[in-house]
Amino acid sequence: MVTLRAxxxxxxxxxxxxYSGASIRHTTGKPLTLDQAHDKIRAALARAAETPRVQxxxxxxxxxxxxxxxxxxxxxxxxxxxxxILRDDSWGHGxxxxxxxxxxxxxxxxxxxxxxxxxHHPDNPASGRVLVKAGFTRIGTADRDTETGTVPYELYxxxxxxxxxxxxxxxxxxx
Numbered sequence: 001m002v003t004l005r006a007x008x009x010x011x012x013x014x015x016x017x018x019y020s021g022a023s024i025r026h027t028t029g030k031p032l033t034l035d036q037a038h039d040k041i042r043a044a045l046a047r048a049a050e051t052p053r054v055q056x057x058x059x060x061x062x063x064x065x066x067x068x069x070x071x072x073x074x075x076x077x078x079x080x081x082x083x084x085i086l087r088d089d090s091w092g093h094g095x096x097x098x099x100x101x102x103x104x105x106x107x108x109x110x111x112x113x114x115x116x117x118x119x120h121h122p123d124n125p126a127s128g129r130v131l132v133k134a135g136f137t138r139i140g141t142a143d144r145d146t147e148t149g150t151v152p153y154e155l156y157x158x159x160x161x162x163x164x165x166x167x168x169x170x171x172x173x174x175x
Contacts, residue, residue, distance in 0.1 A: 002098040004058035004070065007044050011059055012037035014066035022088040026121035029147065044071075056106065060099045062090060070099045072107055079115040080107055084130075091126065100134035108160045115160075119144075119153040131156045 007015075012034055019032035032040070044057040053074070060068035068086035075081055082103050086096050107113045119142055120127035128138065136156035143150045 001063070002095050003061045004099060004102055005061060006048065007041045007057060007059050007069075009038060009041055009045075011066055012041060014059075015040065015069065018066070018068055018085060018087045023085055026124045026127075027085060053111075056103075056111070058099075058103070060084070060086065060095060062093075062095055067095060068099065070096075070103055072103050072111065074111065074113065075117075078113055079117065080111065080113045082107070082116055082118045096127075096130045097133045100130055104134055104158065113160075116158045117155065119155045122152060122154055128154055128156070134158070 015037040016032050016034055019027075019037070021031075024031065044055075047053070047055040047057070055071060055073045057069060057071045059066045060070055067090040068084060070082065070084040073081050073083075082100065084096050084099060104116060107116055116136070118131050118136060120131070122141075132138070136158045138154060139157045140155050141152035142155045144153045
């Protein structure tokens with residue numbers, strides 16, 4: 001079973017494991033140090049206390065093991081983005097998809113958003129499959145500047161009609 005929960009400062013060692021190895025291949029490309037993990041958690045806790053709230057970050061747990069991180073960011077009053085990262089030894093079990101479904105529900109209900117976007121590196125098609133399973137539709141590409149130059153990331157979107165039903169017909173949040 002996969003659950004989401006707020007991060008805690010004692011999650012820093014687990015976060016360094018998540019942000020290492022193959023998991024960061026298509027992100028920063030650099031492992032997270034323990035100090036950086038503490039800083040990341042402190043920043044998430046500070047953002048959780050802001051009003052109005054513009055970012056939510058949750059640890060992804062399988063049983064009691066912190067295996068990933070998923071975030072929702074409000075970009076405009078009605079549009080947000082999601083991002084996620086999983087520890088590489090937890091790939092391929094549906095954990096990211098399950099977590100994404102939970103965050104989509106929170107975005108369209110608790111946060112009051114009506115559009116979500118997400119993107120992934122073109123060399124990470126598994127992340128695209130997670131998004132499609134969570135109800136997103138590929139809508140094109142978005143250029144991102146990286147250390148190796150500009151990369152056309154795959155861009156996805158998911159909208160609701162305001163009644164928590166997705167426009168693309170593949171996701172029903174609740175009735």
